[in-house]
Amino acid sequence: MRRWVRADAVLPYRINFENLGPGRVDASGNPHSTFAPAPAQRVTISDPLSAHLYWNTFQLIELGFGDTMVPIPQSRAYCGGSVPMTFDGRTSNVGLETGVDQASGRVFAVFQSVDPIASLPPDVLTGFLPPEDGTCRGQGHGSFLIKARTNLITRTEIRNVALIEFDRQMTIATDQNNPHNPGSGVDPTKQALVTIDAGSPSSSVTALPAESGRAFAVQWSGADDASGSGIDSYDVYVSTNGTLFVPWFGNVTDPAAVVIGDLGQTYAFYSIARDKVGNLELPPVAPDAQTVISTNSPMRAAVTNLTLNVGEPFTLSNSLVYLVEGHTYTVALDSRSIALGAKINPTNGTLSWAPKCHQARSASALTLWVTNNTWTNLSDVMTTIAVVKECLESTPGTLILPIGQTGRLPSNLLTSEPVTNLTMGLALQLGRLEAVNAEVRPEVTDTICSAWMQPAARPLPVIGLAACSNAWMMGTQQGARLYPTAPPNQPSSFQWVHIGQFVGTRPDGTLVINLNTQSGRVVVLDEEPLLEAVRGTNGQPELMLYGIEASNYVLRATTDLSDSSSWQTYWQDAITNNLVRQFNSIGAANRALFFRAGRGP
Known part of the structure; x- marks a missing residue:
């Protein structure tokens, strides 16, 4: 994945090294073919910096090995000294030296174990970096900051590959596929690649008509400089009647929004784009778009927010408080309202909606647009928030049933609230199906302990479910099995089975009610197919x-x-x-x- 940075970015680098121990594995999970038998005494790092960096801005951050961290004072470009350490009862000093050669742009670092008495390298079993065993004791690092040059163009690539040497043995490049085999090739993803984005993005607000309705959409778009990191977000500003521009949206990713203004007022807009590395577009000299709210704009009557039961029908008439005589108007829903299942009557513009069970315990915005068919640039919008209450329903399945027989019709339960008892009405076609009995499905007998039916109840047969002691019904689960009978002496037919009028009792005794109806089907078969x-x-x-x-x-x-x-x-x-x-x-x-x-x- 490409990592983008600004042209003036300060780049942090960290060079890691490890004394491989037994049991260590590569990126594919395979054990390394060779590993270190003893601690490392000397590790050197050489990092040739890119010419795209200001070498004189080099700043050390930290050196470290095992659990020893050596922070370096701010703004240092060189550091030298030693720190004591003890491992496996052996004490030694670790000489440290790190910096940058300003002439060649080469970063260097040396970690050297030293006998504290003889000031010479210690015996071969003593070193500062033991073989790694999963505790990080065999790992070390050096880190620094440096600035990229400010005159670089977009898509300039800066790579960084360091060279590491253990105890004057073979040099290992940090981008090698295999650290033990320089001939295995390199992995470009290990080259610490960063790519410069030097240019600012551009954007604009789409032109608006000279006159607009009380509600109108404002759209904006933009592009980064050629082959840059891409647009991240926008700031959008608005002015009313020539006053100072003020933020309307900040750091927004949406490409549009709706303004609901005041009749006769003038609104102006401009946008500022921000790319993915933080480069900002300069503000324009003049606004991108401007419009006046027409005094002939349609205006819908205000509507209060609602609270609805699942399945409860809601209607909203097409009520305008201002219209132009002789003009006709079109009423339409926005895409989100359509996705909720709301509909518009094409004859009178009335909105209707009955929330479903999956919309329970949520607030849904129903948005209605009205547009003048003669002056199509004049519109108004109304949004009402409908809070949908709890859900409670049982959905019957499908059954194929020869006449004269009794069959088993499954029914699944869905409730957003815990309930201990549930009743529901069962509607069957008279003379085609007869309700006989209900039973708990064996998969849920640890939750639902009893099911019953009152076939003779009026106006509909009643089905009931009761939860077990210290349990309740909640969520989606298999519920009851219904047993309908198809009486003899009738032709083959498709028969709907309707279940509704759901009433549940919460553990605290309060009720959950759903007026919605769920339908299943029974295929009744005589001799004819x-x-x-x-x-x-x-x-x-x-x-x-x-x-x-x-x-x-x-x-x-x-x-x-x-x-x-x-x-x-x-x-x-x-x-x-x-x-x-x-x-x-x-x-x-x-x-x-x-x-x-x-x-x-």
Whole structure:
């Protein structure tokens, strides 16, 4: 990943080294083929600096090895001295010298173990940097600051590769793929690359019409200098009626915002771009855009914020407090309101919305725009905040049920509040399905201890769930199984199962209510089959043929409904299991194909 910096940046560098010990692994997790058998006595660092740096701004920060840190006083370009250390009962001094050669731009550092009595290198088992064992005792470093040259152009690259030598052995470059093998090549990602961004970005606010409505969108955009680090954010300024410009938005990444102004007032705008290294655009001499709020602008009536139950319908009439006689107006929702599920009646402009369970315990903004169809630059906007209360619902699944039989219909529970008891109403088509019983699904018997049904309750049969002692129902979980019966002597049909009027009891006794209705489906089967067209997971049309097991059925197809002789047999066989037969790839693209199903011979 490219790291960008300003042309006047102060660059921090840290050169790390390690005396590899047994068990140490490389970046791929493989053990190193060789490792140090004894402590290192001497480590030297040579770092040839780039010509793109001001060598005379070099400042040392710190030297360190193991748990010994040697901070260097501020603004020092050279440091020398020694520090004592003891390891495995052996005491020695560590001579330190570091600085920069101003003539060549080479940074140097020397770590040297010294016998404190003889002032010579100690015996071979004594050194300042033992083999690394995972405790960092075998690691060291040197760090410094230096400034980049200010005359560099954008995309100038500055790399830094240091050379490290242990006990006068082979020199190791910090960008080597393998520290033990200089011939293994280099890894450019280890070269401490920084790239200069020397130029400032530019931006502007998109021009506005001479007159605008009370609500209008202000847009801005920009670009960094060629091949720079890119735009990071904008500051946007506004002036009213020629007064001083003041910040409207600071450090914003959005490319637009809506102004709601006052009739007859003049508003002017400009933007300042900021790139990813902090270079700022200079303010413009004149504003980028200016407009006056027309006194003919439409104005919507103010609306107070709302609190709604899940499933509770909400409507808002198209109420204007000012309009131009003879003009018509268009009412539209913004994209976020549409995504929430809100709708506009195209005839009268009324907004309607019924919040869903996944929108519970949240505040949603419903935004409505009204625009003059003659003067399309004149608009107004109204936003109301709808706070949606708790969610409580149970969603039934799907069941295929031959007549005269009782089946098991699953139902999943979703609640945003902990509840200990739950009741709900069950709506079934009279004469098609009859409610029989409900039971707790075995997967949740540690949470829900009982389920019951009152089939004769009016106006709807009632289903109830009760949590176990010291437990409650919350979140999404499997709930109850419902047992409907399909009475005999009826034709095959698709029957909806509706569950609603949810009432839950919290542990403190307060109620959670949801007026929404959730629907499942029962496919009721007599001797005649049912045929359904659906869209598959790949987006292609599929057919579902429902019928009694072991019965023979025939599926016919045609491309011309007007020709009764054109029907051809598409499939003929018995449905062998699950009361359904699925057909994929049922026809060529862009061609109408019609199907019908019936009993086979």
